Amino acid sequence: MTSHVRAWLAAFAVAVALVVGIACDLLLGAAAAERAEIAAVAPLAAAGAAFAIAIGVGLLVRSLIQRSLGELAAAMREVVRDTSRRVPPVPAPPDDALREVAEWVNFLAEDADKSHRALARERVLLATVAEGLTQGVIAVDGEHRIELLNDAARRMLDVTSTPVGEPLIEFVRVPQVFELIEGDEAATAEVQLASGARALIRVARKFGHEGRVLLLEDVTAMRRLETVRRDFVANVSHELRTPVAVIRANAETLLAGAKDDPAMAGKLIDGLHRNAERLARILADLLDLSRLDAGQYRLELGRVPVHAAAEQALSAVEPSAARRGVRVEVAAPAELAVAADPKALDQILVNLIDNAVKYTRPEGRVWVEARRDGDAVRVEVRDDGPGIADKHRERVFERFYRADPSRSREAGGTGLGLSIVKHLVESMNGAVGVEPNEPSGSIFWLRLPAAGSVTT
Numbered sequence: 001m002t003s004h005v006r007a008w009l010a011a012f013a014v015a016v017a018l019v020v021g022i023a024c025d026l027l028l029g030a031a032a033a034e035r036a037e038i039a040a041v042a043p044l045a046a047a048g049a050a051f052a053i054a055i056g057v058g059l060l061v062r063s064l065i066q067r068s069l070g071e072l073a074a075a076m077r078e079v080v081r082d083t084s085r086r087v088p089p090v091p092a093p094p095d096d097a098l099r100e101v102a103e104w105v106n107f108l109a110e111d112a113d114k115s116h117r118a119l120a121r122e123r124v125l126l127a128t129v130a131e132g133l134t135q136g137v138i139a140v141d142g143e144h145r146i147e148l149l150n151d152a153a154r155r156m157l158d159v160t161s162t163p164v165g166e167p168l169i170e171f172v173r174v175p176q177v178f179e180l181i182e183g184d185e186a187a188t189a190e191v192q193l194a195s196g197a198r199a200l201i202r203v204a205r206k207f208g209h210e211g212r213v214l215l216l217e218d219v220t221a222m223r224r225l226e227t228v229r230r231d232f233v234a235n236v237s238h239e240l241r242t243p244v245a246v247i248r249a250n251a252e253t254l255l256a257g258a259k260d261d262p263a264m265a266g267k268l269i270d271g272l273h274r275n276a277e278r279l280a281r282i283l284a285d286l287l288d289l290s291r292l293d294a295g296q297y298r299l300e301l302g303r304v305p306v307h308a309a310a311e312q313a314l315s316a317v318e319p320s321a322a323r324r325g326v327r328v329e330v331a332a333p334a335e336l337a338v339a340a341d342p343k344a345l346d347q348i349l350v351n352l353i354d355n356a357v358k359y360t361r362p363e364g365r366v367w368v369e370a371r372r373d374g375d376a377v378r379v380e381v382r383d384d385g386p387g388i389a390d391k392h393r394e395r396v397f398e399r400f401y402r403a404d405p406s407r408s409r410e411a412g413g414t415g416l417g418l419s420i421v422k423h424l425v426e427s428m429n430g431a432v433g434v435e436p437n438e439p440s441g442s443i444f445w446l447r448l449p450a451a452g453s454v455t456t
């Protein structure tokens with residue numbers, strides 16, 4: 001009981017004592033004649049007074065306790081609403097029951113507050129980890145509503161909003177995913193998403209809860225690389241098969257007796273030589289590509305005058321140009337220079353001029369021109385041949401892509417030259433492309449940083 005209640009009770013007792021005292025005094029001072037009547041009603045009056053006092057005291061005590069409990073309940077309500085608040089201290093001795101209740105409520109509130117803070121810290125930690133993952137993470141509840149969707153998952157699903165609480169089906173319309181979620185076991189499947197990405201999805205049960213956690217791994221690039229590698233191996237085998245078959249057939253024919261027929265032997269040996277040369281070219285190009293891919297093709301950028309580089313490349317192509325009667329002209333200001341690796345630039349120009357000579361018409365013409373283009377130098381290799389059809393133009397820089405396969409093979413091409421050119425130009429911070437020439441033929445162009453405009 002609180003001191004508050006005690007004080008009220010003490011005041012009430014004093015009041016009752018006063019009333020009883022005054023009543024006794026009045027009764028004793030009354031006429032003696034009336035004493036006999038008084039004696040008759042006295043026990044009844046005393047009992048009535050005692051009953052009234054008992055009821056009064058009971059009601060008073062009840063109302064005081066109710067008031068204190070009401071105050072405590074109101075304070076507890078506040079604490080439940082906001083666990084950072086506390087029940088005000090009850091001014092009572094340490095063994096007072098209400099005081100003890102208030103202390104326990106504060107202890108529970110402190111505990112709840114700590115748990116809330118720990119939970120909030122864990123949520124932040126979980127969100128940070130989820131956002132930092134390169135894997136997509138999606139958590140759904142028992143009704144397949146999204147509870148968590150990290151950045152990587154948003155990217156894979158092409159989602160810009162934060163759709164927490166929304167049904168997963170609105171963002172992933174792949175039946176396989178829902179079969180995985182419905183299944184009892186942790187399972188994996190590779191699916192194609194609407195965004196075009198290929199994803200490896202692992203589904204795990206949420207510990208002790210309804211719903212699932214989905215882990216998405218973007219395997220698009222990996223699968224594309226696998227396809228490229230498979231195609232590349234198939235293309236290489238295909239390219240090697242023909243010269244190897246010719247070499248083997250010619251050697252077998254020679255061994256079978258043709259070596260004794262001078263005319264026949266000459267032809268067969270010529271075939272052996274041409275195909276061995278072709279094998280060597282393919283292998284040299286493959287080696288260049290693999291060194292470029294592996295970053296082992298060391299480029300040392302320096303100042304290279306364009307006119308001199310074009311003339312040097314032309315001298316390597318001149319014999320084949322002379323054979324086809326093709327005239328090649330070089331026009332470039334003498335002072336024009338690019339920031340490039342001289343060996344790589346030579347390989348690029350030889351490739352482009354050789355192609356122009358190979359694919360233009362017999363007795364055709366080829367122009368090699370260079371001019372300043374802002375911070376860069378633009379070099380063009382132009383021919384007046386049949387040109388390249390629109391559908392092939394975009395793809396001629398791909399490995400083994402040929403616009404005219406039989407013409408390329410007949411001219412001794414490997415189908416790798418332009419892919420090496422592109423790789424080299426881009427490694428020197430440049431760009432390369434092809435456009436149709438007017439009225440006929442092609443313009444292969446490249447842009448390289450002008451010497452002096454780059455720090456090398």
Ligand code: ADP
Nearest residue numbers: 355356359396402403404408413414415417418
């Ligand atoms: P290739 O060894 O076959 O010449 P490239 O990679 O150098 O391989 O060229 C790819 C294809 O681009 C060629 O097979 C050819 O069909 C086409 N091509 C390249 N240059 C020209 C050109 N100047 N005119 C017409 N077609 C060309």
